[in-house]
Amino acid sequence: MADNPQVPGAQQRPLSPHLTIYRWPVTMMTSITHRATGIALSMGMVVLAWWLVSISNGPEGFESFHAVVDTPLGLLVLFAITWSLAFHFCNGIRHLAWDLGYGFSKEASRQGSILVIALSVILAVAIFACVWTGHGGYLR
C-alpha cells in the first residue's frame, strides 16, 4: 500500500490545489453525483429487501411497509431513490459509451452531463406522475 498522504509529519509538503479552489464544471457535478447516487441506491436495496419481505409476510406485513412508505418522508425517500436510479442509469450508459470510446471531447462530455441531469429529473418526475395520475398498478 502507498504511504498515507494524510499522516501528521507529511503535512508540510505542498499539496496541489484541491476541490475547494476550482469553479465546478458540470462534468465534475455529474461525476460526483454518479458516486453519490450509487451509494444511495446501495441503501435503496435495503428498502427493496424490506418490500419483498413485507409481501412475503402477508397483509399485515404489507400494511406495515406502506404505513412507513406512504408518509411524506417515506415518499420523499422513495422519490430520492427513483431519481437516483434514473440518474445512475442514464449516466451509467454514458460511462459505457466512454468505455467504447465515444463522447470524450470536452464539448461532448459537457453536453452529455447536461443531458443526463435533465433526463434523470424528467424520468423521475414522469414515473411519479404516472403513478399519481392512476396509470400505475397495471399488474393488478
Added chain:
Amino acid sequence: MNTPLQRVQGLGASHSGTGHFWRQRVTAVALVPLSLWFLYVAIGLAGTTEVSALVFLAHPWNAILMAAFVVIALYHAALGLQVVIDDYIHTAGSKIFFFLLVRFAVIATGSTCIFALLRIAAQ
C-alpha cells in the same frame, strides 16, 4: 470472460489486473435491461394490494428476474462501494473493516431478498 491482460503474470499495482473494472462493466450491462424491467414492475405494482405483488412475484419468470436483479445489483453495489472505500479510507485497519462491512451487508441483503422470494413462491 477475462481479458488477455489478466492472464499475464504480474497483474499490476492492484494485483488483480482488470478483474474489478471488467466485472463492474459486465454487471452494468446486465443491469440496463434488468433496471428497466424493475421499473416496469415497480410502476405496475404501485397502489395495488399485496395479493397482486404476491401473485406477480410467485410466477417463476418474474421470481427469476427479480432474483437476478437483486443479486446483480448487489454485486455491482459491492464493486462500486469498494472503489469509494479505496478512494476515501486510507488506513489499512479501517479499510478492512469497511470492506467486510460492505460484503456482509450485501450478503445479508441478498439472502433476505432470496428468502422472501422463495417464501412468496411457496405461498
